[in-house]
Amino acid sequence: MRELRIALLGAGTVGGGLIELIQNRAQALQARTGTEIKITAVADRSHRKKAFLQNQSFDVSDDAISVIERDDVDVVVELIGGLEPAREWVLHALKKGKHVVTANKALLANHGKEIFAQAAEVGREIGFEAAVAGALPVVRNLRRVWVGSDMHEMFGILNGTCNFIITRMQKEDMAYEDALKIAQEKGFAEADPAFDVSGRDAAQKLAILSTLAFDHLVQESDIRVEGITELSPLDHAMAMRMGKVIRLLAVAKKKSDGYHLRVHPALISSKHLLASVEEENNALFTDDPYSGPTMIVGRGAGAFPTASAVLSDIAAIARNPEGQPEIWVSGSQSMQCASDASYRFYLRFRTLDRAGVLAAISKVLADHEISIATMHQEEGPEPVDVVIVTHGARESKLASALDIINAMEIIRAPTVALRLEEPGQG
Amino acid sequence: MRELRIALLGAGTVGGGLIELIQNRAQALQARTGTEIKITAVADRSHRKKAFLQNQSFDVSDDAISVIERDDVDVVVELIGGLEPAREWVLHALKKGKHVVTANKALLANHGKEIFAQAAEVGREIGFEAAVAGALPVVRNLRRVWVGSDMHEMFGILNGTCNFIITRMQKEDMAYEDALKIAQEKGFAEADPAFDVSGRDAAQKLAILSTLAFDHLVQESDIRVEGITELSPLDHAMAMRMGKVIRLLAVAKKKSDGYHLRVHPALISSKHLLASVEEENNALFTDDPYSGPTMIVGRGAGAFPTASAVLSDIAAIARNPEGQPEIWVSGSQSMQCASDASYRFYLRFRTLDRAGVLAAISKVLADHEISIATMHQEEGPEPVDVVIVTHGARESKLASALDIINAMEIIRAPTVALRLEEPGQG
Numbered sequence: 001m002r003e004l005r006i007a008l009l010g011a012g013t014v015g016g017g018l019i020e021l022i023q024n025r026a027q028a029l030q031a032r033t034g035t036e037i038k039i040t041a042v043a044d045r046s047h048r049k050k051a052f053l054q055n056q057s058f059d060v061s062d063d064a065i066s067v068i069e070r071d072d073v074d075v076v077v078e079l080i081g082g083l084e085p086a087r088e089w090v091l092h093a094l095k096k097g098k099h100v101v102t103a104n105k106a107l108l109a110n111h112g113k114e115i116f117a118q119a120a121e122v123g124r125e126i127g128f129e130a131a132v133a134g135a136l137p138v139v140r141n142l143r144r145v146w147v148g149s150d151m152h153e154m155f156g157i158l159n160g161t162c163n164f165i166i167t168r169m170q171k172e173d174m175a176y177e178d179a180l181k182i183a184q185e186k187g188f189a190e191a192d193p194a195f196d197v198s199g200r201d202a203a204q205k206l207a208i209l210s211t212l213a214f215d216h217l218v219q220e221s222d223i224r225v226e227g228i229t230e231l232s233p234l235d236h237a238m239a240m241r242m243g244k245v246i247r248l249l250a251v252a253k254k255k256s257d258g259y260h261l262r263v264h265p266a267l268i269s270s271k272h273l274l275a276s277v278e279e280e281n282n283a284l285f286t287d288d289p290y291s292g293p294t295m296i297v298g299r300g301a302g303a304f305p306t307a308s309a310v311l312s313d314i315a316a317i318a319r320n321p322e323g324q325p326e327i328w329v330s331g332s333q334s335m336q337c338a339s340d341a342s343y344r345f346y347l348r349f350r351t352l353d354r355a356g357v358l359a360a361i362s363k364v365l366a367d368h369e370i371s372i373a374t375m376h377q378e379e380g381p382e383p384v385d386v387v388i389v390t391h392g393a394r395e396s397k398l399a400s401a402l403d404i405i406n407a408m409e410i411i412r413a414p415t416v417a418l419r420l421e422e423p424g425q426g
Numbered sequence: 427m428r429e430l431r432i433a434l435l436g437a438g439t440v441g442g443g444l445i446e447l448i449q450n451r452a453q454a455l456q457a458r459t460g461t462e463i464k465i466t467a468v469a470d471r472s473h474r475k476k477a478f479l480q481n482q483s484f485d486v487s488d489d490a491i492s493v494i495e496r497d498d499v500d501v502v503v504e505l506i507g508g509l510e511p512a513r514e515w516v517l518h519a520l521k522k523g524k525h526v527v528t529a530n531k532a533l534l535a536n537h538g539k540e541i542f543a544q545a546a547e548v549g550r551e552i553g554f555e556a557a558v559a560g561a562l563p564v565v566r567n568l569r570r571v572w573v574g575s576d577m578h579e580m581f582g583i584l585n586g587t588c589n590f591i592i593t594r595m596q597k598e599d600m601a602y603e604d605a606l607k608i609a610q611e612k613g614f615a616e617a618d619p620a621f622d623v624s625g626r627d628a629a630q631k632l633a634i635l636s637t638l639a640f641d642h643l644v645q646e647s648d649i650r651v652e653g654i655t656e657l658s659p660l661d662h663a664m665a666m667r668m669g670k671v672i673r674l675l676a677v678a679k680k681k682s683d684g685y686h687l688r689v690h691p692a693l694i695s696s697k698h699l700l701a702s703v704e705e706e707n708n709a710l711f712t713d714d715p716y717s718g719p720t721m722i723v724g725r726g727a728g729a730f731p732t733a734s735a736v737l738s739d740i741a742a743i744a745r746n747p748e749g750q751p752e753i754w755v756s757g758s759q760s761m762q763c764a765s766d767a768s769y770r771f772y773l774r775f776r777t778l779d780r781a782g783v784l785a786a787i788s789k790v791l792a793d794h795e796i797s798i799a800t801m802h803q804e805e806g807p808e809p810v811d812v813v814i815v816t817h818g819a820r821e822s823k824l825a826s827a828l829d830i831i832n833a834m835e836i837i838r839a840p841t842v843a844l845r846l847e848e849p850g851q852g
Contacts, residue, residue, distance in 0.1 A: 021574050021716055022574070024574075024576075025574040025575075025576065025716075028574065028575075028576070028641065028756075029573065029574055031641060031753070031756030031757070032569060032573055032641070032753055032756050033573065033753070034750060034753055129571070135571075135572075135716075135717035135718055135720060136720065137563065137567050137571035140570070140571065141563050141567075143458060144566075144738060144741065144742065145555070145561075145563035145566065145734075145735075145738045146561075146563075146734065146738070147455065147458055147459065147737060147738055147741040148447050148448070148450075148451040148454065148455055148734060148737045148741075149451075149454075149734075150450075150451065150454070215454065215457060215458070273702060273723060276699060276702035288734075289730070290447055290451075290561075290730040290731070290733070290734045291561035291724065291725065291730070291731055291734045292561055292724055292725035292728065292730070292731050293724060293725070294561060294562065294722070294723070294724030294725070295721075295722070295723050295724065296720070296721070296722050296723075297699060297720070297721050297722075297723075298717065298718055298719060298720030298721065299717065299718035299719070299720070302718065304715070304716040304717070304718070305716070305717055305718050307716070308571075308572065308574060308575075308714075308716045308717045309571075311573060311574045312570060312571045312572070312573055315570065315573040315574075316570065319746075319749065319750055319752075320745075320746045320749045320750065323745065323746045323749050324460060324745055324746070326745075327457070327458055327459070327460055330454075330457030330458050331457070
């Protein structure tokens with residue numbers, strides 16, 4: 001029996017899940033891969049406090065560098081997260097001729113260029129299925145299954161925290177803060193949820209998927225990000241009245257004027273497949289002229305789902321340890337990001353209920369070539385909500401118009417602007 | 427640049443799509459795989475009548491055997507379908523040391539043992555992503571992404587014709603015959619739809635997926651099959667009233683008493699992800715303790731979707747032409763198929779509207795230990811429909827009960843019995 005020897009850097013939730021998964025499924029893994037997948041060494045700074053690391057067949061150490069450099073290690077699995085020392089360790093492992101598997105989305109979305117180049121130089125595999133959407137097979141599928149694809153648009157629901165909050169708000173007519181609290185109680189949101197609810201987590205994942213789909217290195221800084229913190233129950237109710245639902249979408253489009261890469265809450269048809277993605281689930285919807293519209297949906301986080309994805313990368317190396325590594329960035333495209341885009345917008349203005357308010361708002365919109373499709377005002381105590389849905393409008397024009405409108409004395413809160421997306425209709 | 431040389435047996439719809447896809451995406455394929463994927467020869471009996479085969483860079487011939495045996499062929503792609511001569515040609519290609527890619531579900535579901543054994547013996551790859559669910563990456567995912575899985579149940583919507591008919595009936599309150607006619611007009615159903623609507627097509631695909639999920643060779647004959655031809659608009663209306671929808675499900679479960687392998691129309695919750703699979707789409711829902719509930723949905727047929735799947739197998743070989751081929755049947759399990767199962771059933775009796783009918787039916791059910799949960803009778807001209815939903819009942823007991831009931835003079839048509847399935851709750 002061939003063997004593949006693993007060093008694990010970081011034995012937290014996912015690392016612990018991986019150890020358990022490899023041990024529980026040892027027999028099936030041997031039968032399915034023809035290889036014994038064997039953990040040789042684990043580096044974890046607090047290993048003395050972790051009962052599951054005691055009395056194991058592998059060595060345990062504080063010292064990541066010496067673990068990386070061991071001769072009896074073929075693959076280094078980096079599960080410590082963050083930028084440093086993860087970057088240093090991953091590069092060091094590649095330089096020492098080890099394959100690397102990582103679940104670190106921040107690392108690849110910010111230092112992808114350096115890491116992919118190093119892997120290519122040494123001819124070693126860098127696997128990162130677990131960096132995007134946990135157990136969902138989206139990373140390899142983009143390069144392997146849809147290998148001939150000519151992807152023009154992708155829509156992801158890539159952050160389970162946001163999707164949980166949004167669908168709870170939608171289904172239970174709940175305020176953002178209340179839904180966030182439930183998410184925190186259930187362990188779907190951190191005590192400080194900013195990284196998730198701001199859309200940044202989804203943006204790092206979108207950078208990775210766009211890199212694969214478009215054959216061109218995309219980094220986190222290329223992506224425009226808007227979060228979900230300003231959503232209100234009224235937005236969900238209005239969306240429903242329009243036959244739509246709100247989701248935090250990670251959107252990547254290739255158009256004649258460049259890439260359009262955005263993370264933002266958007267209204268989509270309630271009949272679209274993406275509308276069926278609820279609670280903490282993740283999903284990726286792709287529409288390629290060859291494969292057609294396709295969606296993958298499931299668990300985007302958690303110890304075992306993420307460990308499963310890590311294991312799939314390890315198994316891919318097990319089958320072909322000395323073969324040609326995956327070409328992740330083929331670089332045949334060289335488009336830039338588009339600076340502007342046209343969308344239909346849902347706008348919610350929070351205003352005093354005075355004569356002339358609608359006239360004032362409408363005039364500013366008209367001055368910026370933004371045409372109103374529908375308008376709705378709720379009755380109630382001041383300030384009131386006025387909802388306008390526009391025809392197609394430039395983002396840049398809308399931004400200018402909202403600068404003026406938000407400065408008006410009658411406007412009592414920053415205007416909420418949500419895009420209408422039509423996945424698969426582009 | 428390395429090259430991988432392809433021989434294509436059969437240039438029909440999918441073969442034509444494959445030629446076009448490889449030619450259109452030649453540059454991307456080179457960049458993504460590091461290999462030039464090149465069609466060397468095509469064998470097709472009616473090649474003289476096909477304009478797209480003229481003036482190409484590849485050779486065209488009537489003679490499949492000589493094409494298979496060419497020295498400048500690394501991979502033989504079998505797209506002729508059917509059992510013979512496909513079986514003979516695939517085995518011959520393997521014996522000649524060629525890798526094989528096939529879209530032929532019937533072949534693998536009936537001669538899988540011989541073909542997998544031959545591929546293993548010669549150390550060549552047999553790829554068949556396209557045999558199940560077209561562009562949906564379900565075949566390789568079962569072995570590669572969910573490589574450590576301990577799958578206990580899978581639910582597939584594996585026949586687009588049936589799903590189209592069923593969802594049209596459901597949404598437009600349409601009779602089976604009318605929905606079938608639309609499917610035929612749209613090209614989603616054959617003039618003779620028997621192979622699809624009987625459930626056999628789905629059964630062949632389920633045999634392949636079960637083989638991969640359970641590490642044990644499953645053949646078409648292992649699967650119990652019921653089709654969709656007896657469904658009526660009332661069944662859909664009653665399902666909706668119960669908060670459910672009907673789908674033709676391909677179900678594979680591993681339980682303590684053996685495999686449960688079935689294709690049958692079933693009622694599932696309208697809130698389940700599988701209920702969102704409409705029209706001609708295919709889907710596979712899996713629930714494994716490690717990866718969690720996951721669904722892949724998209725186009726299960728068509729020239730380009732199927733060609734995309736074929737190409738994904740070709741690209742997998744391109745990356746690793748001399749490496750260890752995939753181990754498709756690892757054979758660590760040796761369970762038998764279970765002969766009976768317990769289900770809740772939806773039963774529709776077509777009866778004369780006479781006093782004592784319900785008593786007579788109820789008595790037979792009670793005699794077979796089948797307990798009634800709900801009963802509903804529609805008013806209308808004779809014969810009338812009586813719908814009963816049972817508590818959990820053995821299939822064998824129900825079959826005996828229905829033998830007696832269907833023989834009663836008051837019963838005017840064979841009773842329709844649909845299972846209630848709860849995917850992901852098992």
